[in-house]
Amino acid sequence: MTLLAFDWAFIIEKLILIVIIVLTTLLITLYTTFGERKVAAILQDRPGPNRAGPFGLLQPLADGLKLIMKEEIIPDASSRWLFIIGPGLAMTASLMTCAVIPWSTDLHLFGRTIALQVADVNIGILYIFAVVSMGVYGIMIGGWASNNKFSLMSALRAASQAISYEIAMGLALIALLMTTGTLSLKTIVEDQTAGHWWNIVYQPLGFVIFFICAMAECNRTPFDLPEAENELNFGYHQEYSSMKLGFYLFAEYVNMIMSSAIMASMYFGGYDLPFFDESTVAPNIAAMIGLGTLLIKIVLFVFLFMWIRWTIPRFRYDQLMNLGWKKMIPLALFNMLLTGALILSKL
Amino acid sequence: MQALTNKSIAVNRSPMTFWERMYLINIIKGMMITFSHMFKKQPTVRYPEQKREFSPVFRGLHVLNRDEEGRENCTACGLCAVACPAEAITMEAAERLEGEEHLYKEEKYAAKYEINMLRCIFCGLCEEACPKDAIYLSETFAPANYTRKGFIYDKNDLLIPNTLTDANALAKAKGVEA
Amino acid sequence: MSEQTLFKVTVDNITIEVPAGTTILQAARQIGGTVAPPAMCYYSKLKGSGGKCRTCLVEVSKGSEKDPRPMPKLVASCRTTVMDGMEVKNITSEKVIDARAGVVEFLLLNHPLDCPICDQAGECHLQDLSFDHGKASTRYEFQRRTFKKHDLGKHIQLHMTRCILCYRCVFTADQLTNKREHGILDRGDHAEIATHIEKSLDNEFIGNVIDVCPVGALTDKTFRFKNRVWFLKPMDAHRDCPTCSGRVTLWNRGDEVFRVTARKDEWGEIEDTPDGKPGWICNTCRFDKKHTNDWVIEGPRAISRQSVIAQGHYAGNIGTTLPTETFKAVNDGRAPHLLMDIHTESEVNQTSIHLSEIEGPSHGTTFNNNINKPNK
Numbered sequence: 001m002t003l004l005a006f007d008w009a010f011i012i013e014k015l016i017l018i019v020i021i022v023l024t025t026l027l028i029t030l031y032t033t034f035g036e037r038k039v040a041a042i043l044q045d046r047p048g049p050n051r052a053g054p055f056g057l058l059q060p061l062a063d064g065l066k067l068i069m070k071e072e073i074i075p076d077a078s079s080r081w082l083f084i085i086g087p088g089l090a091m092t093a094s095l096m097t098c099a100v101i102p103w104s105t106d107l108h109l110f111g112r113t114i115a116l117q118v119a120d121v122n123i124g125i126l127y128i129f130a131v132v133s134m135g136v137y138g139i140m141i142g143g144w145a146s147n148n149k150f151s152l153m154s155a156l157r158a159a160s161q162a163i164s165y166e167i168a169m170g171l172a173l174i175a176l177l178m179t180t181g182t183l184s185l186k187t188i189v190e191d192q193t194a195g196h197w198w199n200i201v202y203q204p205l206g207f208v209i210f211f212i213c214a215m216a217e218c219n220r221t222p223f224d225l226p227e228a229e230n231e232l233n234f235g236y237h238q239e240y241s242s243m244k245l246g247f248y249l250f251a252e253y254v255n256m257i258m259s260s261a262i263m264a265s266m267y268f269g270g271y272d273l274p275f276f277d278e279s280t281v282a283p284n285i286a287a288m289i290g291l292g293t294l295l296i297k298i299v300l301f302v303f304l305f306m307w308i309r310w311t312i313p314r315f316r317y318d319q320l321m322n323l324g325w326k327k328m329i330p331l332a333l334f335n336m337l338l339t340g341a342l343i344l345s346k347l
Numbered sequence: 348m349q350a351l352t353n354k355s356i357a358v359n360r361s362p363m364t365f366w367e368r369m370y371l372i373n374i375i376k377g378m379m380i381t382f383s384h385m386f387k388k389q390p391t392v393r394y395p396e397q398k399r400e401f402s403p404v405f406r407g408l409h410v411l412n413r414d415e416e417g418r419e420n421c422t423a424c425g426l427c428a429v430a431c432p433a434e435a436i437t438m439e440a441a442e443r444l445e446g447e448e449h450l451y452k453e454e455k456y457a458a459k460y461e462i463n464m465l466r467c468i469f470c471g472l473c474e475e476a477c478p479k480d481a482i483y484l485s486e487t488f489a490p491a492n493y494t495r496k497g498f499i500y501d502k503n504d505l506l507i508p509n510t511l512t513d514a515n516a517l518a519k520a521k522g523v524e525a
Numbered sequence: 526m527s528e529q530t531l532f533k534v535t536v537d538n539i540t541i542e543v544p545a546g547t548t549i550l551q552a553a554r555q556i557g558g559t560v561a562p563p564a565m566c567y568y569s570k571l572k573g574s575g576g577k578c579r580t581c582l583v584e585v586s587k588g589s590e591k592d593p594r595p596m597p598k599l600v601a602s603c604r605t606t607v608m609d610g611m612e613v614k615n616i617t618s619e620k621v622i623d624a625r626a627g628v629v630e631f632l633l634l635n636h637p638l639d640c641p642i643c644d645q646a647g648e649c650h651l652q653d654l655s656f657d658h659g660k661a662s663t664r665y666e667f668q669r670r671t672f673k674k675h676d677l678g679k680h681i682q683l684h685m686t687r688c689i690l691c692y693r694c695v696f697t698a699d700q701l702t703n704k705r706e707h708g709i710l711d712r713g714d715h716a717e718i719a720t721h722i723e724k725s726l727d728n729e730f731i732g733n734v735i736d737v738c739p740v741g742a743l744t745d746k747t748f749r750f751k752n753r754v755w756f757l758k759p760m761d762a763h764r765d766c767p768t769c770s771g772r773v774t775l776w777n778r779g780d781e782v783f784r785v786t787a788r789k790d791e792w793g794e795i796e797d798t799p800d801g802k803p804g805w806i807c808n809t810c811r812f813d814k815k816h817t818n819d820w821v822i823e824g825p826r827a828i829s830r831q832s833v834i835a836q837g838h839y840a841g842n843i844g845t846t847l848p849t850e851t852f853k854a855v856n857d858g859r860a861p862h863l864l865m866d867i868h869t870e871s872e873v874n875q876t877s878i879h880l881s882e883i884e885g886p887s888h889g890t891t892f893n894n895n896i897n898k899p900n901k
Contacts, residue, residue, distance in 0.1 A: 425755070
């Protein structure tokens with residue numbers, strides 16, 4: 001089925017996969033917002049949203065509907081186009097990450113082998129870094145275009161915070177790459193499945209650093225300085241309303257899910273279910289089990305994010321910078337050197 | 348200075364140890380505390396389904412009382428209105444005519460009686476001021492309303508149903524409120 | 526006057542010099558404040574009044590300079606004239622306090638205590654008296670006396686059950702009008718104010734019986750049940766009246782004149798006019814001039830702040846002159862957008878019903894226009 005030198009079936013397959021993944025991600029995100037409220041409630045001895053639908057399960061729909069129905073306000077003094085582009089950019093950047101995440105082993109359908117990964121690029125990790133850095137543009141543009149000093153200040157905070165923590169994050173990843181020897185996420189996951197220990201065993205310090213940096217990248221408490229209400233009123237999305245605001249809020253949750261997926265893939269074996277031999281079941285079933293495993297790991301990470309958010313108070317900005325530059329980066333460097341030394345000694 | 352009680356705890360200002368400065372351990376301790384709260388009993392009262400017993404001194408929506416013959420107790424003496432710190436109560440009195448003795452207890456009665464629930468602070472001073480046992484604060488909330496007009500309660504809204512003319516009236520009224 | 530002998534009299538350790546022939550009550554009133562004994566039947570502007578109610582009982586601990594023996598019994602201060610060097614104990618005497626409590630209990634034996642209905646409530650001397658000197662309960666175990674109702678015409682409402690038989694109204698009718706038409710009939714427990722064979726009282730100055738009545742036995746029918754006195758604004762006003770001084774107090778709600786009374790001084794008696802005569806007012810002023818434009822308003826009347834009537838009244842012109850609204854001026858001429866105008870929603874004080882224009886008390890029919898409003 002090749003026409004004009006294109007493998008059309010391949011393109012259709014990938015398109016369907018993209019649509020499914022994006023939609024599923026959005027749906028999960030929708031329920032992550034619900035989960036956030038529910039987790040917060042349970043940790044605080046209260047029932048949480050329980051009015052919309054059974055157990056409040058329709059709450060995210062009600063929230064979404066509310067956001068859509070809200071009046072769309074574009075401030076007079078804003079840069080109109082940038083103001084509109086901002087939330088879209090933030091959302092796009094967050095969603096683009098899911099292109100390289102290996103969701104599970106291959107499916108075998110209609111006589112084709114369908115990889116449950118949109119693109120198995122051999123520089124997957126670099127791609128993620130590139131896209132995550134793009135996310136800062138969404139916040140920066142939104143904050144700047146609002147023409148509001150609070151928005152601008154919080155956008156600046158977000159940008160500097162993201163840049164500071166990306167360094168430590170990258171250094172922690174270098175150590176990981178030194179052990180795995182590849183940049184492809186698929187390969188990293190497969191390495192962990194094939195009888196090896198999960199990477200967390202080789203890189204415990206690296207994981208801690210990566211996790212903390214991921215939290216900072218997602219602007220989650222205790223690093224949600226860009227949204228520090230008491231200092232900045234509301235944060236970089238102060239002037240936003242309706243679905244544009246919804247996009248910013250959503251992007252945060254998409255980011256959270258994506259970083260959970262990446263951490264699960266890089267340190268916790270991705271779709272690998274431990275002590276279970278996938279070759280004993282049919283490949284399609286194995287793929288489904290793998291997908292479920294990965295989703296469970298993601299949910300656990302997301303819960304961890306929420307758990308931390310509802311336990312720890314927000315840092316001060318100087319504490320945040322101190323932690324980033326004076327603790328995380330030296331620690332990551334030390335981790336890198338240690339890993340290198342260990343690898344050398346093994347050789 | 349000598350402490351008055353032994354309850355005060357002196358703040359420990361000694362420099363933090365290495366482990367304290369690590370912060371991670373304390374974070375984990377804190378997270379354990381929040382985690383333990385997942386299994387605690389929720390004190391929440393799920394309101395429309397569960398209702399908490401009102402205390403006997405609860406001051407809710409006002410009712411205008413009738414006597415045992417079903418006549419209105421209120422004589423529009425204005426003591427509730429003058430006692431009202433929010434100036435929520437207004438009334439207009441009228442003289443009882445011949446043939447109205449079964450409706451009103453005294454020769455003077457309240458032809459109009461209004462409580463502005465937007466102003467009312469439910470302090471119960473009207474209840475205390477009333478010399479005729481005519482106004483009481485019931486154990487009901489003032490229900491929400493879509494318009495401000497809906498909060499101007501007139502005599503029809505406040506009078507308790509006359510159980511002598513309609514035996515089910517009280518039950519009906521309660522059923523509506525429940 | 527200067528040749529008049531001045532007597533030195535001491536009331537509650539306060540000494541004052543008064544002309545001979547002054548009563549103890551008058552002397553005490555000249556000192557003022559709580560030293561003055563209360564009086565229910567004595568009325569300084571009415572000749573012959575006093576000596577009936579016994580609320581003004583005082584103890585004379587020293588008869589005079591020449592005869593310093595104390596008087597053996599408590600004396601009615603309104604009827605006892607002072608002697609030189611007399612020493613009188615009013616509130617400083619246990620005996621007086623005790624006796625007065627007994628008098629109040631007696632006065633209240635037959636009083637129906639229907640203050641919630643009574644139009645006098647808030648300016649009633651018996652209320653003040655029982656509040657200051659009375660006990661919280663009565664020892665009386667029998668039915669209170671009741672009377673056949675008498676109609677005293679379209680201006681004056683008689684509630685005989687409330688009467689304490691002070692005779693003030695009888696003196697008023699004798700001294701102010703050409704012909705007295707009412708009086709006390711029967712004796713003892715059956716004594717009652719009445720006209721002989723249903724007559725209406727409509728002499729020119731007969732309305733003043735309402736003002737002199739210390740209780741709510743005689744009240745203004747044109748004001749009957751219209752409003753409580755403490756919700757009204759008392760305003761000093763005058764008009765050029767051919768028959769009387771025309772100096773009155775208007776009792777207003779908004780711009781509506783609900784009631785007209787004579788001006789009363791701190792003892793609850795009619796104020797004198799500037800030329801020294803008592804300021805009795807005629808029936809026309811009292812009952813027929815219920816429009817603000819009949820009167821020249823002088824300003825708000827000062828009310829003792831101990832009185833319930835003073836509630837809601839503020840210093841200066843607050844409440845009598847409208848504040849200047851600046852909203853429209855600062856809002857480009859636009860009126861404020863009200864979420865609710867209470868005057869359109871409230872059925873009390875409706876602009877369509879003018880209570881001041883209704884002759885007698887209002888009835889259910891006065892307000893019946895929209896009784897069937899749906900419940901909330």
